[in-house]
Structures are given as structure tokens and as C-alpha cells.
Amino acid sequence: MVLHAFRSASNIDTDAQHSVGKAAANIWSPGTRTVLGAVVVLVILVVLAGAVSIPFRFESSSMLYKFGSAKAMLRAGKVLGLIASVLLLMQLLWSARIRTLDRIIGLNNLFRWHGVMGITIVGCALLHPMLVYLPDNTLIIPLTKRYWPELVGLGLLLFILIMVITSTLRTRLRLPYHFWRTAHRVGAVVVVAGLAVHVLNVSDSFGRGLPQASVYWAIGLWMLLYAWMTIHRVRTRLRPHTVTAVEPVGPDAMSLLVRPRSGLAFPYAPGQFAFIRIKSAGVRAEEHPFTIASSPQRPTELEFLIRLCGDWTNTIANVQPGDRIAIDGPYGLFSHLRCSGQAELVMIAGGIGITPMLSMLRYMADTNDERTITLIWSNKTRDHVIRSDECRELELRLPGLRVHHFFTRGADTATTGDRLDHAVLERLLADRSRYASIFICGPEGMMADMTQLLLGLGFSRRRIFTERFGW
Ligand SMILES: Cc1cc2nc3c(=O)[nH]c(=O)nc-3n(C[C@H](O)[C@H](O)[C@H](O)COP(=O)(O)OP(=O)(O)OC[C@H]3O[C@@H](n4cnc5c(N)ncnc54)[C@H](O)[C@@H]3O)c2cc1C
Structure with a gap:
């Protein structure tokens, strides 16, 4: 049996005393995150505005003989196509694990955003050909050589649709995670190559000047980021x-x-x-x-x-x-270090969802933190409580910590007397400040239920933080 290195307060590595500041440096202050977050949003909007301006500033020949609503519809179609293209190229930014973006937005949020953007791209990409072709009273692209760029676009649309469906319904389709991820990465390269071919050949707006240069720049930057991702993966393996x-x-x-x-x-x-x-x-x-x-x-x-x-x-x-x-x-941003100095803490964990709380509690014990902390931990049975001895020891080392166990199955259910519902939470948190910061990690349904119950008890949504163990 391996003795656990973290159980005793006495074996803190003395080299570690400097790491308090370093740990905190990984979580940026809310002010810094807000300012940098606003900069990110601004950059996205500027890039989108630049792309959207192309059908207005560089009219293609197909626009010249269209008037009134037909011209407006054609232009709207082109605008939607450009929005889809920009969002598509940006998808790599949200999934490339860029440290700076993680510190500002959090990787979990970035991955979720990547998913939402995928659906938005499909919406824009579906409307794009409809609006472009409706002014000609047709939705059918002739299967002739002349229309090959349009046919590439159609293939691209189908490919994106498949990528979004397999991502959204991955678990229902029972696709193994690693099979799906490899296919998704290869698919991304195919999509970007197809996009470049389609955009550069479908409209004479992109045949020269600034629009053409922008496409080359955007594709070049995308390829650089893809190469950086690959190098980053190799570097990690070398350490x-x-x-x-x-x-x-x-x-x-x-x-x-x-x-x-x-x-x-x-x-x-x-x-x-x-x-x-x-x-x-x-x-x-x-x-x-x-x-x-x-x-x-x-x-x-x-x-x-x-x-x-x-x-x-x-x-x-x-x-x-x-x-x-x-x-x-x-x-990730799921850390008490994102909250102000001595903020009261409430932690609610379901099963293995205890891991981030355990790291925070171990750190607070090592740094002699005296704040008030309430830990509510639900497990299937008493046997499922991980490191129960250490949990008791943490209660001794942290004078402000109170731990409440709940069990959902077997004989242990009776020992806690009740399930974790509104009445129980109300009782446990009766004396807790409504300004307490709350950390919840556990099964999806449990996190949603707890959040609703806490809002009902008067806690602020701004101070409720959740961590999903999946995306
Ligand atoms: C931010 C975060 C922190 C986590 N912390 C913990 C933890 O401390 N302890 C713990 O036990 N679990 C944790 N998990 C969950 C853990 O990653 C999954 O349980 C594990 O990857 C499942 O792998 P599997 O092949 O055994 O299961 P599978 O049955 O193959 O996968 C179950 C589900 O896990 C997810 N998953 C599988 N492989 C990956 C992968 N490579 N990358 C991302 N998601 C994947 C998928 O949503 C999949 O549907 C965490 C997950 C996330 C996102």
C-alpha cells in the first residue's frame, strides 16, 4: 500500500513556499479578465465587420445587374457566407488550448463556445446559398463544369453539417471519443482547404486586391496556428x-x-x-x-x-x-483564487466532482486559510468517499471548514436522514452569507438542480461557479 504523500501537514516541501504567488498568477483578476475579454470581443467584431463590408465595398459582377430586393437578398446571402467563413476559421482559436484565452475565458467555456459557433456556422452556411440563388428563382446548381466553385461550396456545406451533427450527437451516435476527435481534426483541415478554394473562385470580388489578400492572410494564420498546436503537442510529450x-x-x-x-x-x-x-x-x-x-x-x-x-x-x-x-x-478557472481574498466559500460536490474542491482545501490547509468553508459532498455510499481520513484531517487543519456528507444508495442513505433538496440546503446554508462564492462540480443534472436551488435561496448567479467533467 502506497502511503499518501499529502496526508500530513508536516511534509510540505520547503521549496514550495514560493508557489503561493505562482498559483495565484494562473488565475487572473476579474478586472483583467473583463478588460482582456472585451478586447477579444472587439477584435472578433472588427474582423467580422471587415469581412461583412466586402460585398458593399467590392461588388462582384453578379451584383451589377441586380436591383432592389433581389440585390439586397444577394448581398445578404454573401454577408452570411462571409460570416460563416470567418467564424469557421476562428473555430481553431477556441479549440487550440491557447493559454491566454484560457486565462481570460476558461477552456471549458471556449470548448462550449466552439460547439455553439459550429451550430451558428451551419445556420449561416445553409441560408447563404438560399439567399444567393433565390433572386435567380432557382435553388438548383447545374451540374456543369462552369459551376464547380459552387459545387465545392455545396460539398463543404454537407461536410460541415456532418461535422456538427457528429459532434452534437456524439454520445447518442455512440462514437468513441478518440475516433470522433481524430476525424474532427482531419475534417477541419479538409473544411478549411475547401473554404479557400470556394471563396477564391466563386466570386470575382476575391479575384484581386484586398479581399484576395485577406483570404491568403487568414488561411496563412490558420495554418500557422494549426502548426503551433502540433508543435505544442510534441513539446508536451518531450517534458x-x-x-x-x-x-x-x-x-x-x-x-x-x-x-x-x-x-x-x-x-x-x-x-x-x-x-x-x-x-x-x-x-x-x-x-x-x-x-x-x-x-x-x-x-x-x-x-x-x-x-x-x-x-x-x-x-x-x-x-x-x-x-x-x-x-x-x-x-481552467475553477479555483477559489478567482474570488476576493477571504470570501466565504460553499463547495458542493457529487462523487468524483470532489477533486477540484480537494485541491482547493489542501491548498487552503497548507496556507493556513481561516475563512468559513462549507463542503457538501454527495456520494453513492460511504465506501465511495475518497480519502475519508484526509477529509477528517482537513476539518482539523481548517478551523472554518464544515463537511456534510450525503449518500444516495444503500444503507448509508438512512444515516444522513435526508436527500440534498431545497429544505436541506436551506438548513445547511441558513447562516452562510449570500455573498459567499459557490463552487459546484458533479453530474450535469445535479449541478443544474443545485444552481436553481441556490438561486431560490438568494445566492447570486455571479458567484456560482460550475465545472463540467466533459464537453
Ligand atoms: C475539465 C475536466 C476535469 C476532469 N477531472 C476529472 C477528475 O478529476 N477525475 C475523474 O475521474 N474524471 C475527470 N474528468 C472526466 C474524465 O476526463 C473522463 O471521465 C474520462 O476522460 C473518460 O474516459 P474513458 O475513455 O474512460 O470513458 P469514455 O466512456 O470513453 O468517455 C466518457 C465521456 O468522457 C469524455 N471523454 C472521454 N475521453 C475524453 C478526452 N480524451 N477528452 C475529453 N473528454 C473525454 C467524453 O465526453 C465521453 O463521452 C474531467 C473532465 C474534464 C473535462
Whole structure:
């Protein structure tokens, strides 16, 4: 049995004293994030405005003999096509794991935004040919050589449609995550190549001058970003860590302890996550996101607590000490460091959703934080409580911490007396400030229910933060 390195307050690495500032540096202040967020929005709007102005400033020959509503419709169609094109090229920005964007918006939000934009692109791309061809009283593109750029556009539209449908309905279509992701990455290159061919050949507006140069620049920048993503992936693999221990923590969870080969881990804020890829004979070399459950105050070792729930996580017990592991991180904004100094905290976790809370609590214990913290943790049974001994020890080390357990199955359900509903939350949080910052992590439905209950109890939506373990 491997002894857990984080249990005792006495074994904080003295090298770690400097990491308080470094951990905080990973979470930017709300003011900085707001200003930089506004800059990002402004840049997007300027680029969109520039693209949308093309059908007005550089009229194509097809516009010259159209008048009135026919001309307006044709122009609107071209505008929608350009909006779809710009949003399409920007999709890579939201999924490329760019640190600066993660610090401003958060990777989870960026991935969600990527999904919403995919649907918006499909909407614009579907309306684009309709509005372009309706003024000619036809929706049929003749299958002749002359119309090849339009036919490329049609193929592109179908391809994008398939990409969005397979992404939105991935779980219902039972597509394995890694198969879908590889296909999606290859599909992105095909789509951008098709887009360049379509735009540069479908309209004489793009045959010369600024519009043509803009297309070349945009495609060039996209290719640079794609190359940077690939280099980033390779660089991550060249900075390996070593697995030091793998041990069960409950009936369906394992702890993975990892040591950086350079001695000290990268700085991270408590609650942040990373993508891990283990090089081991026993597991597939896939990349998966997991919260870094350890305290940034102990930078010589990182811990990941992994629930065994799928084809990859179920093989984690095959990992051996000494196996190499590449870690890409940290990412995310789900950390108490985003809240003001001594803000009262409420944490609500469902099962393995405890991992970011555990990292925050371990960090607060290591930094002698005295604030009031309420942890509400729901598990299937008492056996599913991960690191229950450490949980009790944290209550001793953190004078402001109160832990409330709930169990949803088996004999343990009776010991807590009730389910986590409105009445129970009202009782547990009766004395808590309505300005408390609230962190919720657990199954999707539970997070939605808790958020509604908390809003009903008078807590502010602005101070409720949730972390989804999937996207
Ligand atoms: C920000 C974040 C933090 C997380 N932290 C933890 C944690 O601390 N502990 C923990 O046990 N789990 C955590 N997860 C969930 C964990 O990543 C998945 O449970 C795991 O990847 C499932 O892999 P699988 O192949 O075993 O399961 P599968 O059954 O193949 O996948 C189940 C679901 O997990 C998601 N998933 C699978 N592979 C990936 C991948 N490579 N990248 C992104 N999503 C994927 C997909 O939505 C998929 O439908 C976290 C997820 C996210 C997004």
C-alpha cells in the first residue's frame, strides 16, 4: 500500500513556499479578465465587420445587374457566407488550448463556445446559398463544369453539417471519443482547404486586391496556428513526468501520483485541470483531462484521482510506477483564487466532482486559510468517499471548514436522514452569507438542480461557479 504523500501537514516541501504567488498568477483578476475579454470581443467584431463590408465595398459582377430586393437578398446571402467563413476559421482559436484565452475565458467555456459557433456556422452556411440563388428563382446548381466553385461550396456545406451533427450527437451516435476527435481534426483541415478554394473562385470580388489578400492572410494564420498546436503537442510529450504510485481509493476510483522529472511541477492554481497521456504497456496512449487534485504548495508530486467509468479509465490499474506520463496544463478557472481574498466559500460536490474542491482545501490547509468553508459532498455510499481520513484531517487543519456528507444508495442513505433538496440546503446554508462564492462540480443534472436551488435561496448567479467533467 502506497502511503499518501499529502496526508500530513508536516511534509510540505520547503521549496514550495514560493508557489503561493505562482498559483495565484494562473488565475487572473476579474478586472483583467473583463478588460482582456472585451478586447477579444472587439477584435472578433472588427474582423467580422471587415469581412461583412466586402460585398458593399467590392461588388462582384453578379451584383451589377441586380436591383432592389433581389440585390439586397444577394448581398445578404454573401454577408452570411462571409460570416460563416470567418467564424469557421476562428473555430481553431477556441479549440487550440491557447493559454491566454484560457486565462481570460476558461477552456471549458471556449470548448462550449466552439460547439455553439459550429451550430451558428451551419445556420449561416445553409441560408447563404438560399439567399444567393433565390433572386435567380432557382435553388438548383447545374451540374456543369462552369459551376464547380459552387459545387465545392455545396460539398463543404454537407461536410460541415456532418461535422456538427457528429459532434452534437456524439454520445447518442455512440462514437468513441478518440475516433470522433481524430476525424474532427482531419475534417477541419479538409473544411478549411475547401473554404479557400470556394471563396477564391466563386466570386470575382476575391479575384484581386484586398479581399484576395485577406483570404491568403487568414488561411496563412490558420495554418500557422494549426502548426503551433502540433508543435505544442510534441513539446508536451518531450517534458515527461514519471508515475510514482497507482492505488485504489474506493470501489471505483484510483489515485495516480506523478513526479516531474525536472524536480518541481509547473505552477498551477488549486482546482485547475490538465490533459494527461500515459506511456504504458497497460493503457492506450490517449489524452484525457483530469483535475490536478494535489496542493500547488507541494510541487514535487502531482495527484490525479480518477473514477473508473469508461474503456480508458477502466485500464488505469495497469499503469505501473516508473511509467512515463506527459501532462499538458494547467487549464481552467475553477479555483477559489478567482474570488476576493477571504470570501466565504460553499463547495458542493457529487462523487468524483470532489477533486477540484480537494485541491482547493489542501491548498487552503497548507496556507493556513481561516475563512468559513462549507463542503457538501454527495456520494453513492460511504465506501465511495475518497480519502475519508484526509477529509477528517482537513476539518482539523481548517478551523472554518464544515463537511456534510450525503449518500444516495444503500444503507448509508438512512444515516444522513435526508436527500440534498431545497429544505436541506436551506438548513445547511441558513447562516452562510449570500455573498459567499459557490463552487459546484458533479453530474450535469445535479449541478443544474443545485444552481436553481441556490438561486431560490438568494445566492447570486455571479458567484456560482460550475465545472463540467466533459464537453
Ligand atoms: C475539465 C475536466 C476535469 C476532469 N477531472 C476529472 C477528475 O478529476 N477525475 C475523474 O475521474 N474524471 C475527470 N474528468 C472526466 C474524465 O476526463 C473522463 O471521465 C474520462 O476522460 C473518460 O474516459 P474513458 O475513455 O474512460 O470513458 P469514455 O466512456 O470513453 O468517455 C466518457 C465521456 O468522457 C469524455 N471523454 C472521454 N475521453 C475524453 C478526452 N480524451 N477528452 C475529453 N473528454 C473525454 C467524453 O465526453 C465521453 O463521452 C474531467 C473532465 C474534464 C473535462
